[in-house]
Amino acid sequence: MDSKIEFCEIDKLVSSIEKIETDQILLIADLNVWGMYSKIVPLLELKGKKVIFWKAPDGEKVKTFENLNSAVNFFLSKNVHRNAHLISLGGGATSDFSGMVAAILLRGIKWSTIPTTLLSMVDAGIGGKVAINSAHGKNLIGAFHHPENIWIAHEFLETLPKEEFQSGLGEIIKYAFLNKEINNSIKTEEPLLEIIKKCVLYKEAIVKEDFKEKGQRKILNFGHTLGHAIETTYSLSHGISVCWGIAIVLGIFQKKNLLSELNELKELLSLDLEDSPWLNKTFPISDIMRLVKKDKKSTSSTEMDFIFCEEIGTPTIEKISFEKIEKTLMDKSDELRKLSI
Numbered sequence: 001m002d003s004k005i006e007f008c009e010i011d012k013l014v015s016s017i018e019k020i021e022t023d024q025i026l027l028i029a030d031l032n033v034w035g036m037y038s039k040i041v042p043l044l045e046l047k048g049k050k051v052i053f054w055k056a057p058d059g060e061k062v063k064t065f066e067n068l069n070s071a072v073n074f075f076l077s078k079n080v081h082r083n084a085h086l087i088s089l090g091g092g093a094t095s096d097f098s099g100m101v102a103a104i105l106l107r108g109i110k111w112s113t114i115p116t117t118l119l120s121m122v123d124a125g126i127g128g129k130v131a132i133n134s135a136h137g138k139n140l141i142g143a144f145h146h147p148e149n150i151w152i153a154h155e156f157l158e159t160l161p162k163e164e165f166q167s168g169l170g171e172i173i174k175y176a177f178l179n180k181e182i183n184n185s186i187k188t189e190e191p192l193l194e195i196i197k198k199c200v201l202y203k204e205a206i207v208k209e210d211f212k213e214k215g216q217r218k219i220l221n222f223g224h225t226l227g228h229a230i231e232t233t234y235s236l237s238h239g240i241s242v243c244w245g246i247a248i249v250l251g252i253f254q255k256k257n258l259l260s261e262l263n264e265l266k267e268l269l270s271l272d273l274e275d276s277p278w279l280n281k282t283f284p285i286s287d288i289m290r291l292v293k294k295d296k297k298s299t300s301s302t303e304m305d306f307i308f309c310e311e312i313g314t315p316t317i318e319k320i321s322f323e324k325i326e327k328t329l330m331d332k333s334d335e336l337r338k339l340s341i
Helices: 010-018 031-037 065-077 092-107 118-124 154-159 162-178 180-187 192-209 216-221 224-234 238-253 259-268 285-292 322-331 333-337
Strands: 004-007 024-030 050-056 085-090 110-115 129-134 137-144 149-152 303-308 316-321
Touching: 004 192, 010 149, 024 031, 024 092, 031 050, 031 085, 031 154, 050 065, 050 092, 065 092, 065 129, 085 092, 092 110, 092 118, 092 129, 092 137, 110 118, 118 162, 118 192, 137 224, 162 180, 162 192, 162 216, 162 238, 162 259, 180 192, 180 259, 192 216, 216 224, 216 303, 224 238, 224 285, 224 303, 238 259, 238 303, 238 322, 238 333, 285 322, 303 322, 316 322, 322 333
Parallel strands: 004 149, 024 050, 024 085, 085 110, 110 149
Antiparallel strands: 129 137, 303 316
8 A cells, every 4th residue: 555645835734634534533743843833733623533642752762662552552541443543743753653553553543644854754754664662773663554644844844953954864865875866966956845855756666666675675774774773872863873874884895985975965965974973983893783683684693685885876785694794894993993974
């Protein structure tokens, strides 16, 4: 099943939701977003709908077993029915969590999402991957559950904190390596909204081809294997961590070093990314490898799918052993210490 993606003005959101054929709307909203937008987007006042509201902790803090249990039992206590429709309002963590609630509540109910961050607009809100985190890593407990609707309203970006905006730019850089058209749009300095639309449509096309990530969809993980480990180790934002993951792939693992390309894209998008968090320090290989081995892209106990991009627009998927990943990091530890963009 495909999601209906609509680029719309923020004042059209309420009327769009009111058209959903249900008498029961379950709302999960990031508490920070709700604090800023509850009057602008009055989702508690939908005509002909009973709205049941669970307010979510902000950001990644929501993606826990405890919150999943709380939200599911709260909705069940309100006598929700199988034709209820869940709406997510927030960034990528909120949509990950909301989709997980929708996937397991009454064995699965329909849901839709309103992404409010740049990262969720171009990536996390699209594709039907839903999840919570565990003590062993990010997004290791989840499902595939397509949202019915994805409403993208650019006005949310006007109040987005700089760190969140920068995180979204990091994910856009990933797309610029995967797709020549997006790469060219950045280099010809097209408006950001056009670049966002191209990222959305590119991901949508790949998801349609490979919903459950058995083949081509894996390329969307470019930079993510090491990026997720860096995110956990250094508590960096997702997009910035992915960029550092890409930098290591380009400068350490590939035959063709494309760090100059990464630097050009970074400058064009005004992404603050210069010194690595481990610059002139020892890269924590053992900690990183412990997290890499628990990554969802593992295909056996000894190897995983790894994404390379030797040429813009032609990413490749290769199986690589954990032993080789660790050996490469160790052999090039001096280069890692000096890595910068």
